[in-house]
Amino acid sequence: MPLILNVDDNEGARYAKSRILREAGFNVMESRNGRGALEAVRAHAPALVLLNVKLPDISGIDVCRQIKSDPQTATTLVLQVSAQALRSSDKICALESGADSYLSEPVEAEELIANIRALLRLHFAEKALRDAAHRQDCFLATLAHELRNPLAPIRNAIELLDPARAVPGSDQDAHALRMASRQMDHLGRLVDDLLDAARIARGNIELQKSLLDLGAVTEAALEAARPALQAKQQRSTVRMTPAPCLIVGDGVRVSQIISNLLSNAVKYTAVGGHIALSLETQSRHAVLRIADSGIGIEPDELPHVFELFVQSRKAAERADGGLGVGLALVKELAQLHGGSVVARSDGPGQGAEFTVRFPLAIGAQALPQAPRRDAEEGRTRSAPRRILITDDNVDCATSLLMLLEIEGHDVRMTHDALSAIDLAASFRPDVAILDIGLPGMDGRELARALRRHPSTENTDLIAVTGYGLAEDRSATSAAGFRRHFVKPAPFEDILEAISQVPVAAGHATSVPL
Ligand SMILES: Nc1ncnc2c1ncn2[C@@H]1O[C@H](COP(=O)(O)OP(=O)(O)OP(=O)(O)O)[C@@H](O)[C@H]1O
Ligand SMILES: [Mg+2]
Known part of the structure; x- marks a missing residue:
């Protein structure tokens, strides 16, 4: 419940208002003068200040002006209350000093509460907009950063391919080409991530379901992650149940769940670290666990890691930081499969563990098997067209x-x-x-x-x-x-x-x- 600061030098009036506020379910603190009110606003950041205009030290109008002119407290709501007979010049003066609304006493309990609730509604709507704008700014900064990362080596590769820079007998061209092609793939993945993010936001990811062997999908995802693991000389332990783990799902998306988790494990674990993967069945579920010995997650960040575009401060500074889409997608996809995902970490430096549960397919054998993909298809050279x-x-x-x-x-x-x-x-x-x-x-x-x-x-x-x-x-x-x-x-x-x-x-x- 929002905190309200009730400022009035008249003991009886203050007590009466506090009671009305508490009965309506608000948390209340009190102050009997202007200076105390300003201190309380700074120290406790109440959502709203119910401010009497006439105070013994500083006038309520000045208190309001100071609250609204300090950037740290400017978004605090101020509801001025005046015991004086209502003159429109008083009202104008209060509102001009930055007050969000003005009531003159005597105020009915219902009227006071209804006014406060109306102000709070607007306040929270405005805050949500401000937060969204802030998130968007952060996201655009990350996006620009992430797009520039692969663009830089592509530009360098192009410079290397310039005949004027050719070094006879060197494999510079082949090297530059491989580099450009790797970075192109990376750019393509960023765009795919962005599109997936848009699909998450609109809630329209569609699954192509078939009967899948989760063990096989996991092994394939692990194989695909091997080069990244080897590049960081990370050890891996794999423990897979011999029991078949049949689930109903979209092969491409299930493999995306596993590879997003594996790529995080590799990315957020130092060179020489350890990554453990296990797959087992627990009654009606297949349980996939990916744990690492990496940088771990701060307790205050842990509840937010599955939100779209959320990245830890540390992760955002990394060269291979990404967009903060991976885990949001993992969660959305796990849920679309009727499953779930949870994250655990004992804190910074303590590693992290992600557990995904999928319902096992029972009586679903009639579904089509996932189409097999041939790993290496031959190159096609066709007749001229x-x-x-x-x-x-x-x-x-x-x-x-x-x-x-x-x-x-x-x-x-x-x-x-x-x-x-x-x-x-x-x-x-x-x-x-x-x-x-x-x-x-x-x-x-x-x-x-x-x-x-x-x-x-x-x-x-x-x-x-x-x-x-x-x-x-x-x-x-x-x-x-x-x-x-x-x-x-x-x-x-x-x-x-x-x-x-x-x-x-x-x-x-x-x-x-
Ligand atoms: N295994 C892990 N260890 C420590 N922190 C992790 C781990 N996995 C995820 N995180 C934290 O959660 C954040 C969100 O992860 P997510 O996969 O969604 O985004 P990302 O890896 O930063 O970028 P993207 O996956 O879009 O390329 C990360 O930025 C990181 O702070
Ligand atoms: Mg990631």
């Missing part, structure tokens, strides 16, 4: 054109829909790779226009776009696109999609422009 690229981002279009030409395809590009329609009529592409957010006529309208034209009615349509929500995918599919890729799509995936396109008869040779 005629390909039209339309993207208003010239670098995106040009780089894709260069890559496709190296693969032997006959490629043309345009940067807007009308030129695409013009060019397509004579070029008769087998495939059109279209961006969706084009200026003027967008990619979907362009697709419909191509479909209507006899020379392109059979052209295969592939969308490569920054838009990746479920509704974006269904809109591209409705417009006639066969495939929808979200930028930055791996080039291999685009090649594979192109290889599925039949080469149209009579298109074997290129038509000169």
